[in-house]
Amino acid sequence: MIHLSKKAIRTLPSRHKANLVNTVSGYKSANLIASKSKDGTTNVAIFNSVIHLGSNPALLGFVLRPLTVERHTYDNIKASSTYTINAVTEEIYKRAHATSAKYRKDESEFTKTGLTESYQGDFPSPFVKESPIQIGCSYVNEYEIQENGCILMVGAIEDIYIKESVLLDDFWAKLDEANLVSIVGLDGYAKPKITDRLSYAKPDETLESLIHGAQKSESSH
């Protein structure tokens, strides 16, 4: 094992430090957050920080970098109170990554990257048409992380649109059925394959695999 102390990490060149700290905490979710400005310009941006906050009510969070530079996503959400979260697949990960370029506020990343904006019902924010899981959210609250100015945005799920083949009978979304990718650090993309589902863990009971054929035993240690 290589040991990197706090001091060693602090003194790394900034790109190396960003690589290290962004990768070591594991695979992250890959989502496109889409919104619309007051004057009607749409925006779409890739995020690797969408997290589950609660099921009842259904709340999702995501982290925004400090507002010291222009943050179109933040401004649009504050103006319209709605936004959408759209899954990134193997088919669109390059276009999704391209949304991270610093486009002007009057330019839409949809147009610039070749993603397609679409609308569902009377929901005001654009969805990403290519995405097999599209979630309409309303702004609920925000929490500023005092330590560095990041903001945890909290939103309520208003609508979920999901490709029929992805949703199992027990409402579990089989993400690999729709070729979703996950993110490593700021620039890596991975293709996961779901290998197992395990039973609810109870003290001193053996776990069971809920997926037929995924019963291979763990390697001994």
Next chain:
Amino acid sequence: MIHLSKKAIRTLPSRHKANLVNTVSGYKSANLIASKSKDGTTNVAIFNSVIHLGSNPALLGFVLRPLTVERHTYDNIKASSTYTINAVTEEIYKRAHATSAKYRKDESEFTKTGLTESYQGDFPSPFVKESPIQIGCSYVNEYEIQENGCILMVGAIEDIYIKESVLLDDFWAKLDEANLVSIVGLDGYAKPKITDRLSYAKPDETLESLIHGAQKSESSH
């Protein structure tokens, strides 16, 4: 596409609702958070909510469920001010999942699940010996999500121990080299394979693949 409205989601049976809301936001990181109580009992618990909050200083966050029931991880972190975050691999995912059973406070999940506690330098919290990426953290702050009582815990990275073969020259951790898994919902495990790294995105410039051989073009649309 299947449409699930807010009302349709709210009226789902609770297990189905939990499946849906926990899976639709994508693949999550799989980590074991380990800590030690005042009286010396070690604790280790699986989390799918570890997120990156900043590189300079290096900060990681994770979400704890409401404190309305006993939360050993929270109590231990508040008592000792330190904890560790340890990557979950294909070799230990079943033992990692088993830590979610409700063991008593005087029982160590290390003993109960067959994971091995280990210590590095003079860091007071236990690490998970089987993990190829082990991160020692100190408590920095906590933010209560008023909407449902969840807590975002914020910690500073004090030490990183990482398997040598995982760390590339530019300090990017190649997570599939160490067989890390990712989590789907509350019970699913996936094995990702890193397929690409993309160049920093700039307006109107074409992205380049940083991994030799990953140059396959995106499917047209």
